[in-house]
Amino acid sequence: MTTNELxxxxxxxxxxxxxxxxxxxxxxxxxxxxxxxxxxGVGKVESIGVLRGVVSNIEKTVSAIREAVExxxxxxGMKLRDVHVGIAGQHIKSLQxxxxxxxxxxxxxxxxxxxxxxxxxxxxxxxxxxxxxxxVFPQEFTVDNEQGITDPVGxxxxxxxxxxxxxxxxxxxxxxxxxxxxxxxxxxKDLTLEPIASADAVLSDEEKQAGVALVDMGGGTTDITxxxxxxxxxxxxxxxxxxxxxxxxKEGCTVMQPQAEKxxxxxxxALSNEVFDNRIITIPGLKGREHKEIxxxxxxxxxxxxxxxxxxxxxxxxxRSGFERKLxxxxxxxxxxxxxxxxxxxxxxxxxxxxxxxxPVENLAHGYRQSVSSPIFSxxxxxxxxxxxxxxxxxxxxxxxxxxxxxxxxSVNNNNGASPESNAKAPSNVSEEKSPTWLExxxxxxxxxxxxxxDMDFKK
Numbered sequence: 001m002t003t004n005e006l007x008x009x010x011x012x013x014x015x016x017x018x019x020x021x022x023x024x025x026x027x028x029x030x031x032x033x034x035x036x037x038x039x040x041g042v043g044k045v046e047s048i049g050v051l052r053g054v055v056s057n058i059e060k061t062v063s064a065i066r067e068a069v070e071x072x073x074x075x076x077g078m079k080l081r082d083v084h085v086g087i088a089g090q091h092i093k094s095l096q097x098x099x100x101x102x103x104x105x106x107x108x109x110x111x112x113x114x115x116x117x118x119x120x121x122x123x124x125x126x127x128x129x130x131x132x133x134x135x136v137f138p139q140e141f142t143v144d145n146e147q148g149i150t151d152p153v154g155x156x157x158x159x160x161x162x163x164x165x166x167x168x169x170x171x172x173x174x175x176x177x178x179x180x181x182x183x184x185x186x187x188x189k190d191l192t193l194e195p196i197a198s199a200d201a202v203l204s205d206e207e208k209q210a211g212v213a214l215v216d217m218g219g220g221t222t223d224i225t226x227x228x229x230x231x232x233x234x235x236x237x238x239x240x241x242x243x244x245x246x247x248x249x250k251e252g253c254t255v256m257q258p259q260a261e262k263x264x265x266x267x268x269x270a271l272s273n274e275v276f277d278n279r280i281i282t283i284p285g286l287k288g289r290e291h292k293e294i295x296x297x298x299x300x301x302x303x304x305x306x307x308x309x310x311x312x313x314x315x316x317x318x319x320r321s322g323f324e325r326k327l328x329x330x331x332x333x334x335x336x337x338x339x340x341x342x343x344x345x346x347x348x349x350x351x352x353x354x355x356x357x358x359x360p361v362e363n364l365a366h367g368y369r370q371s372v373s374s375p376i377f378s379x380x381x382x383x384x385x386x387x388x389x390x391x392x393x394x395x396x397x398x399x400x401x402x403x404x405x406x407x408x409x410x411s412v413n414n415n416n417g418a419s420p421e422s423n424a425k426a427p428s429n430v431s432e433e434k435s436p437t438w439l440e441x442x443x444x445x446x447x448x449x450x451x452x453x454x455d456m457d458f459k460k
Contacts, residue, residue: 006073006077006078006079007077007078007079008078008079008081009078009079009080009081009082010078011391012030012031012391013028013029013030013040013076013078013080014028014029014030014084014384014387014388014390014391015027015028015069015072015080015081015082015083015084015384015387016028016029016083016084016085016086016380016381016382016383016384016387017065017068017069017083017084017085017086017181017186017380017383018086018194018377018379018380018383019047019050019055019061019064019065019085019086019177019180020047020050020053020088020218020219020220020379021047021050021051021052021053021218021219021220021221021241021243022046022047022218022219022220022242022243022336023044023045023046023047023219023376024044024045024046024047024050024061024064024065024067024068025042025043025044025068025376025377025379025380026041026042026043026044026065026068026069026071026072026080026083026380027039027041027042027043027072027372027377027380027381027383027384028040028041028042028072028073028075028076028078028080029041029384029388030388031388031391032365034365036363036364036365036366037363037364037365037381037384037385037388038365039364039365039372040075040076040077041071041072041073041074041075041076041080042071042072042075042371042372043067043068043069043070043071043072043073043075044068044071045064045067045068045071046064047061047064048060048064049061049062049063049064050220051220052089052090052220052221052239052241053088053089053090053194053218053220053221053237054089054090054091054173054176055173055176055177055180058176058179058180058183061180062180062183062184065180065181065184065186066184066185069083069184069186080186081186081187082186082187082188082189083181083186083187083188083189084189084190084192084383084384084386084387085177085181085188085190085191085192085383086191086192086193086194086197086379086380086383087134087169087173087174087177087191087192087193087194088193088194088195088218088221088223088237089169089170089173089221089237090221090237090239091169091170091173092134092167092168092169092193092235092236092237093131093167093168093169094165094166094167094168094234094235094236095165095166095168096163096164096165096166097122097125097163097164097166098161098162098163098164099118099119099121099122099161099162099164100159100160100161101114101117101118101121101159101160101161102158102159102160103157103158103159103160105158106144106156106157106158107156108156109153109154109155109156110143110152110153110154110155110156110157110160111153112153114160115138115152115153115160115162118138118160118162119136119138119164122136122164122166123136125166127168130170130171130172131168131169131170131171132168132169132170132171132174133166133167133168134167134168134169134174134191134193135166135167135192135193135196136164136165136166136167137164137165137166137167137231137232138162138163138164139162139163139164139165139231139233140162140163141160141161141162142159142160142161142162143155143157143159143160143161144157144158144159145159150230165231165232165233165234165235167193167235174191177191189387189390190386190387190390192382192383192386193235194216194218194223194379195214195216195223195224195225195235195237196225196232196235196382197378197379197380197382197383197385197386198214198216198223198225198334198335198358198360198378198379198382199214199225199227199382200382200385200386201334201358201360201362201363201378201379201381201382201385202214202332202334202358202359202360202362202375202378202382203227203332203358204362205230206329207227207329207332208227208228208230208231208329209229209230210327210328210329211226211227211228211229211323211326211327211328211329212226212227212327212328212329212330212331212332213225213226213227213314213318213323213327213330213331213332213353214226214227214331214332214334214358215314215331215332215333215334215335215347216334216335216378216379217241217242217310217333217334217335217336217337217338218241218242218335218336218337219241219242219243219336220239220241220243221237221238221239221240221241222237222238222240222241222310222313222314222335222337223235223236223237223238223335224236224237224238224314224317224318226317226318226321226323226327228323228326228327233321233323234317234318234320234321234323236317236320238310238313238314238317240306240309240310240313241337242264242336242337244306244310245264245268245302245303245306245307246260246261246264247260248302248303248305248306249263249264249268249299249302249303252298252302253292253294253298253299253302254292255283255292255294256286259283263281263283263294263299264303264340265339267281267296267299268299268300268303268340268341269296269299269300269303269304269340269341269342270300270303270304270307270340270341270342270343270345270346271300271304271341271342271345271346271349272297272300272301272304274300274341274342274345275296275297275300276296276297277295277297279295279296279297280293280294280295280296281293281294281295281296281299282294303340304346307340307343307346308346308350311346311347311350311351312350314331314351315350315351318351327353329354330353330354330355330356331347331351331353331354331355332355332356332357332358333347333355333356333357333358333375334357334358334359334360334375334378335375335376335378335379336375336376338357338358338375339374339375339376343357344356344357357375358375358378359373359374359375359378360372360373360375360377360378360381360382361373363381363385364381
């Protein structure tokens with residue numbers, strides 16, 4: 001079956017696209033009968049148009065995206081169109097901000113619309129030129145000076161306040177991702193920060209509640225996300241990844257780039273004490289030259305030195321967040337860098353915190369492919385998971401509630417493009433908080449007065 005003969009993507013199928021520095025990965029999946037992710041298509045190709053998590057060559061990136069998507073399409077047996085995409089890179093920044101909303105009445109309950117208004121106000125923040133808000137995460141709420149509230153819906157109060165964790169990125173970097181995907185003939189459904197997607201795939205709710213630092217070690221960047229009491233407290237991107245280690249091996253062992261990558265993957269160890277002194281690796285020489293011999297111990301020392309430097313940055317970010325002594329869950333490593341031998345032991349020794357390697361298998365349906373269980377796919381599976389949650393959220397039963405919000409927010413245009421259900425519900429919702437009912441009464445009384453006046457004249 002050719003690509004042109006494939007059927008169109010069905011609504012229950014979600015596609016995730018992870019555009020990384022070393023690989024472009026496309027996953028297609030849907031929810032099984034037991035609520036787990038059933039993988040129907042997996043495409044993974046080498047990425048050559050991305051540098052440190054940012055698109056540096058549009059055409060090469062578009063070519064890699066097309067190739068990965070075509071592989072997934074052949075396996076899934078359908079033409080893929082809508083994709084959920086991840087974004088990372090050194091341009092990603094995070095900040096804390098506080099928002100305040102004064103409500104009209106203390107007798108009505110706080111509802112989701114009030115929280116939406118508070119969140120939408122955050123998108124109006126003045127940012128440095130060229131920056132754009134990607135995510136807004138509410139932290140604790142305060143209702144009439146009552147602090148530490150996680151969910152204020154249903155409470156009564158006039159003054160609603162909240163702390164927000166806001167993630168921003170460069171508009172040019174975001175636009176380049178959109179442009180690449182559109183040139184590949186796809187449509188962006190949603191854009192998500194990659195470490196947040198990875199956290200969804202490998203962290204448990206208990207770890208997020210206890211306090212944990214997720215370290216996603218990619219090829220071009222190392223992404224950090226810190227959770228405490230179930231909330232995102234800090235995000236950061238370190239501009240170092242596995243490619244820096246490969247470059248160090250290339251320089252330290254005086255070998256070619258492909259050979260350095262193979263040495264790292266096959267024989268690399270993050271802890272030199274775990275390697276025997278007398279092990280020697282032989283590399284074929286160039287153009288008839290003699291074979292080159294490299295000590296596995298020296299290779300490990302090169303890797304350990306760079307890994308320790310990267311962990312210093314991780315520790316600095318954890319201390320900067322202010323949650324260093326609150327992370328009961330310690331550190332969870334994921335991404336391609338987490339496949340390095342003894343990386344968990346080195347992390348525990350260097351940071352004095354407990355550590356484990358996170359595998360994205362928690363939410364996969366039984367019988368998943370062994371290749372997908374690798375930490376390399378953590379971001380893609382997290383994007384897939386978030387996309388499937390959005391599909392559930394857009395359940396038909398919830399549509400009227402969504403339309404209500406739209407109608408109330410733009411009550412002037414409530415007949416332009418709104419569904420019949422939303423128009424039917426609009427008057428009752430608006431009358432609860434605003435004054436259209438009073439206006440209707442004025443019009444009604446005025447009309448009655450004009451109609452009644454001639455009758456009075458006749459009686460006279």
